[in-house]
Amino acid sequence: MDTPISWIKAYVPDLDCSVQEYADKMTLSGSNMESVTVLDKNLEKIVVGKILKIEKHPDADKLIICQVDIGTETIQIVTGAPNVSEGDMVPVVLDGGRVAGGHDGGKNPENGIKIKKGKLRGVVSNGMMCSIEELGSTRDMYPEAPEYGIYIFQKDVKPGDDAVEVLGLHDAVVEFEITSNRVDCFSMVGMAREAAATFRKDFYPPVVTKTGNDEDVNDYIKVTVEDEDLCPRYTARVVKNIKLAPSPEWMQRRLAAVGIRPINNLVDITNYVMEEYGQPMHAYDLDTIANNEIIVRRAKKGDKFVTLDGEERTMDDSVLMICDGEKEIGIAGIMGGENSMVTDDIQTLLFEAATFDGTNIRLSSKKVGLRTDASGKFEKGLDPENAMAAMDRACQLIEELGAGEVVGGAVDVYPNPKEQVRLPLEVDKMNALLGTNVSKEEILEYFDRLDLEYDEETNEMIIPSFRQDLGCMADLAEEVARFFGYDNIPVTLPRGESTAGKKPFKIRVEDVCRDVAEQNGFCGGMTYSFESPKVFDKLLLSEDAKERQAIEISNPLGEDFSIMRTISLNGMLTSLATNLAHRNTNVRLYEFGNIYIPKSLPLTELPEERMQMTLGLYGDCDFFTLKGVLEDMMSALGLGGKSEYAPTTEHPFLHPGRQANVTLDGEKAAYIGQIHPEVMDNYNMKGEVYVAVIDMPVLVPKATFDRKYEGVAKFPAMKRDLSMVMKKEIFVGQIEKIFKEKGGKLMESFELFDVYEGNQIEKGYKSVAYSLTFRAKDRTLEEAEVNKIVEKILDELKNLGIELRA
Amino acid sequence: MKERLEAIKKTALEKIEQADAMDSLNDIRVSVLGKKGELTQVLKGMKNVAKEERPVIGQMVNETRAIIENALEQEMTILKKKLREEKMKKEVIDVTLPGKTHEKGHRHPNQIALEDLERVFIGMGYEVVEGPEIEYDKYNFELLNIPENHPAKDEQDTFYINKEILLRTQTSPVQARIMETGQMPIRMIAPGRVFRSDEVDATHSPSFHQVEGLVVDKGITFADLKGTLEQFAKEFFGPETKVKFRPHHFPFTEPSAEVDVTCFKCGGKGCRMCGGSGWIEILGCGMVHPHVLEMCGIDPEVYSGFAFGIGLERVALLKYEIDDMRLLYENDKRFLSQF
Structure with missing residues (x-):
């Protein structure tokens, strides 16, 4: 505003x-x-000057030399402007003054343009005559200004007057x-x-007096509102003997200042009242209205209508129309029709000031594809009481400006007048809500300035109809707060029962995962929750893959953002691809974000939101780099040694020979692997990318931050190194499982220290070497005890075809 | 005998003085004090000495030994120190060479801002809670005083799944969910992802984060809201921060306010970041609307409360002087590793 x-x-x-x-x-x-x-920014030393004499410049055809009376003296100014004559009153910027811009109307420089006296082709010039553009304004605002040339005052001014003041620009x-x-x-x-x-100053709203001749408007027009639900009030008045003319300067200046181009007295009055009262009005040429009748009703579906901008528009049956006895003549609250528009030979005018249902106008304006100043106001839901006030104000201006003869009386279709709202004045409650101690007298003073009337008898505030926002004690309390000053409200902290600040366990677990990822060089990233359905093809998911059961957004920003993700990888791969394209080396990223798993489609209840931690990396790394990070994470969550890695081929987007599911107590908590080469192609990536996705809802309930001190070993350990030969296909995980099962309490730890294939080893076989550590908590171990355990392990290994290396 | 001892002592002391290596000192020790050393020889020759002189000579031998041992000890200490110093001279390093580090990861700036913010509120006794990102219209709008046909519900602002289910446009639905549980008092913050139908540009994203705050108890006042947010601003933006509350309108709070803080770049003098005003808008807040309390099953005659909502990206962008919101979602390492 x-x-x-x-x-x-x-x-x-x-x-x-x-x-x-x-x-x-x-x-x-x-x-x-x-x-x-x-x-008046950058307008300095600008006065009214009277051109006394014009001579030709001796050395330039396009320049003239003017003698200009500026009140205190007569100065010489050289100009190239074509439109000045002797006797003209013009704005003159004096030596050392400043104007807002150039005469070409381009963007004005921040500090304007400084004007100094100088010589033009050898002739002294002591200032400059100004165009309206040089004064920082436009012809839109000053329609009397010439298209090209100096602004010439058309009203009574005298040399030496403040030209900026005369133009009304000190504002x-x-x-x-x-x-x-x-x-x-x-x-x-x-x-x-x-x-x-x-x-806290006095307020003087416009005083509207009775208008109209002794005729009766009902002899000119009849109004029927068929759809009262969409048009709570419709008022109409008639003006005859229209005399079109420019509106007075004060009105033009005010309209210009708010960016409305003055046109003529009729248009300007409707615009002026719309700005002054906030009530849009519409003017019809009464002679175009069939049967002198207005009917307000919904359009019929498919109706075509040409609005006054010449466009044909298609209606549906929710759009409210203004009609005459035969045809539609306007889209209510949005735009009038070409068929009833006011032209220069108008004789009799029908003024309309109505209120329409705000929501309907908003929706209709969208349906019709037309948003106007009027619809922008109507859609806020205007006060019906204001409609008649605005109508009377407009008619008053018609009479004051001599724009026509107002016919007596007004048509007012207002079947359900708005009821007066009264709210109890609850001083203590308001103070209790605000934490203040404002007196009743002071509160009543604020309210009085807002035109809220106090009914002492009932201790109620009478709410004026234009304050549609005041409906309860809290609303009144806000009025008190506004005028008491938000600044002056004291600053306190909530008292009462104290509460313990905390984070849910889930977030604590996430925080630890973040810490571990970051210690391992991973940066936190963030990607969108919605993506393209093409993602599934990019990730090679089969046609019947459960991931394809994704929730669709009914009004997405485009196909690329149209489904809620059911798998978190796309964001990660896109981010890694971006980094690769930017030639960033050794990139490691992680992200926390939900996937959205519908219980059924179409959605009838909220989907399951599963938090996923996604890790992805390329560069100086391999599968085991990432596996190490997961193991770190597990031990930080009190799950060290509990996770098991099972080779799988179930993830089509991963390399079939380099992927594993990670289980905790037999429950699938994560998967890890190298991105499939075809998926790499789909994301325009080269090289090797590894990813891991942790399903946090499985991990969180298993995580624990409880730790128990287990003591520091007091007795010596006994070590045994086992160097074994086995078929290549055997996973070391199988060996470790045997260690865990057969090692018993005395096996403290085992460590893989070598895996070897090649010379000295039979083809299709590999050599694997472990170092086993045994220790008892309460004594020094005997050689024989350890031997016995190792034998048990070896027996078990033999069953897998694993032999000690010769 | 005496003369011989004197001679041994003299030669030994001279040799010791001249020695410039540990080895020569050891040699001296062996040759003088060792089993076959000169002094030992003297002792062995004692049997030729008259019985009554033996104690005297014995003492002399011991004294001589002590003197030589002492001299050896001293010389060794000096020599050790000298050697150590020479060694250290050779060990001088260029301390201006770069330090050795391994590449560490970085928290996302949004997450850092969130954790800073959570820390402040947890310290004030708030519990962090979460709510669903795909939400019922009822919680996102209806219970928050945003009825059917309210402009905020327009499709141009809200992503809908269907008529009842949508992507939450704010974290405020968590307020309604917590209030509905009816457990008093409430002091919570609810951080999370929200969605609005905005095209991506330098200042807009269809997905961003908010942090919602809610306190409901007996006797909660607007003054409490002011005090709480002022304390937050001072802890989060720095102790010099000033706070300005401006009246505003939100459907679910009354009275409502927008809160500005003094620009953290210029301190309030006015700069490019704050558009010259010295103030930066950081959040919206207000007293929970009595109608909202009522709809969530809380008696507004007994309880009152305040709520606030902070745009996390906005705060993060301002705090870290990030000039383009898209950077937050691009995940370029060169960006992420600056935090």
């Missing part, structure tokens, strides 16, 4: 603060300042962010009321 300070001052004449103070205080009372445009326009609940503030009067209350 743009508010020129001069316009606000028209209703709050005592407002005497600086622009900055105005913006700051209004912000603190609830109207957040978004920008300030100072209209600033403050743009406020208005919250959706304050519909009343989308109007100058509403903002002025706020300003008056904020600065």
Whole structure:
């Protein structure tokens, strides 16, 4: 909402603060300042000058030499402007002054342009005559300005006057962010009321007097509202003997300041009232209206209608139309029709000021594909009481400006007048909510400035109809807070029962996983939860893979963001590919993010959200680098040695010979592997990429941070090295399983120290060497005891065809 | 005899003084004090000495031995020190050579900001809770005073799965879920991912994170909200931080406010980051709307509460002076390893 300070001052004449103070205080009372445009920025030493004499420049065909009276003296100015004549009054910037921009209308420089006296082709020039663009404005705002050339004053001014003042440019326009609940503030009067209350100054809204001749409007027009639900109020008045003319300068200036181009008195009045009262109005040429009748009803599905911008639009049966006795003449609240529009030879005018259902206007405007200033206001849900006030204000301006003869009376279809809202004045409750101690008198003073009336008898506040946002004690408390000042509310901390701050166990586990990943060189990443359904093909998932059962977004940003992920790898692979494309070396990433598993499709209840920790890396690494990280993680979560790695081929996106499921107590907690070469191609990656995905819902309940001290070994250990030969296909995991099973309590640990294939070993076989450590907690072990255990292990190994190496 | 001892002593002491290596000192020890050494020889020759002189000579021998041993000891100490110093001279290193590290990973800046924020609120007795990212309309809108046909529910803002189920547009539904449990008092923060139908650009993302805060108890006031957020701002942004509460509107709080803090780059003087105003908007907040309390089964005549919502990315971008939101989701190592 743009508010020129001069316009606000028209209703709050005592407002005497600086622009900055105005913006700051209004912000603190609830109207957040978004920008300030100072209209006289960089306009310095600019006065009205009268051109006394014009001569040709002796050495330049396109230049002329003017003698200009600037009130105190006559100065010589050389110009190339084609449009000036002797006797013209023009804005003149004097030596050492400043203008906002160049005459080409390009972007104005931050500090404007400084003007100095100088010589033009040898002739002294002591200043510059200005175009409207040089004064920082445009022909849109000053329609009387010439298309090319110097601005020439068309009103009564005298040499030496402040030209900026005469043009009404000593002003600033403050743009406020208005919250959706304050519909009343989308109007100058509403903002002025706020300003008056904020600065504790008197507020003088426009005084609207009775208008109209002694005819009866009902003789001119009949209005029927068929769809009352969408049109709570429809008012109409008639103006005859229209005299089109430019509107007065004060009105043009105010409209220009809020960015509306002045056109003629009729258009300007409707625009002016829309800005002043926040109520859009529409004008029809009464002579185009069949049967002198207005009917407000829903359109028929498929109706075609040409709006006054000349576009044909298709309606559906939820769009509200304004119709005459024969045809549709306007889309209610959005735009009028070409068939009833006001033209230059209008004789009689029908004014409409109505209120429509805000939601319907918003939806219709989307359906029709047309959003206008009017629909933007209507969709907020306007106060029906304001419609008649605006109508009367418009007619008053018609009479004041001599734009026509207002017919007496008004048509007012308002079947269910709005009921007055009354709220009890609960001073103690309001203070209790705010933590303040504001007196009843003070509160009543704030409320009085906001036009809230106090009914002493019932101890109730009478809420004016334009304050549609006030409906309960808390709403009134906010009004108290705004004018008491949010700043002045004390600063305390909640008392009462103390509570223990904590994180859920799940997040603690995640934090530990993050720590371990980072210690191992992994950086935390973040990817989107939605992705393309093409991901499944990229990951080589079969047509019937369960991952393809994904939740679809009904209104996605595009196919690439259209399904909720059921597998976390795509984000990771895309990120690794980005890094590879950027030639980053040795990249290790991890991510925490949910996958979304529907219980059934289409969705009837919320899906299961499973947190996944995804790790991915390339560069100086292999499968076992990543496996080591997982093992670190398990031991940090109190699960050291508990995870088992089972080779598998079930993950189609992984290398079939280099993938494993990781189980904890027999439950699948993760998978790990190298990315399949074909998937690498699909992501435009070369080399080897390893990934692991941990299903946190399985891991979290098994994790524990309980630790027990087990003592430091007091008795010596006994070591045995086993060097074995076995078929290549045998996994060392099988050997380790035997160690664990047969080693008993005395086996403290085992460590793989060599795996060898090649010379000296039969083809298809490999040599594997382990170092076993035995120890008893309470005594020194006997050689014989250890031998016995080793023999048991060897016996078991023999069953797998494993022999000690000769 | 005496003369011989004197001579041994003299020669030994001279040799010791001249020795410049540990080996020569050892040689001297052996040749003088050793089993076949000169002094031992003297002792062996005692049998030729008159009986009454023996104690005297014996003592002399011992004295001589002590003197020589002492001299040897001293010289050795000096020599050891000298050798050690020479060795250390050779061991001088260039301390300006680079240190040895191994490549470590880094937390995502968003996560760092989140953990900083959680730390502050956990310290104030808040519990961290989570809620679903795919949510019912009821929790995301209805219970938060955003009825059917409210503009906030427009498809242009919200991703829908179907009429009832959507991607949550805010973390506020967690408020409603926690209030519904009816366990009082409530002091919680709910961080999490939220979704809005915004095209990706430098300041927008269809997916981002919020941290929701909620306190409900008897006698909670707007002053408490101010105090809590002021304390948070000072701990999170620094003790010099000032806080400004501006009236605003949210459907589920009344009164509502937006909160600005003094710009953490310029300290409030005005700079490019804060657009010259000296203030940066960081969150929205307010007193829980009585109607919301009621819908969640809490009696607004008995309980009151406050709520706030912080845009995590916004805070992270500002705090780390990141100029493009897309960087947060690109996962380029050169970006991630700066945190």
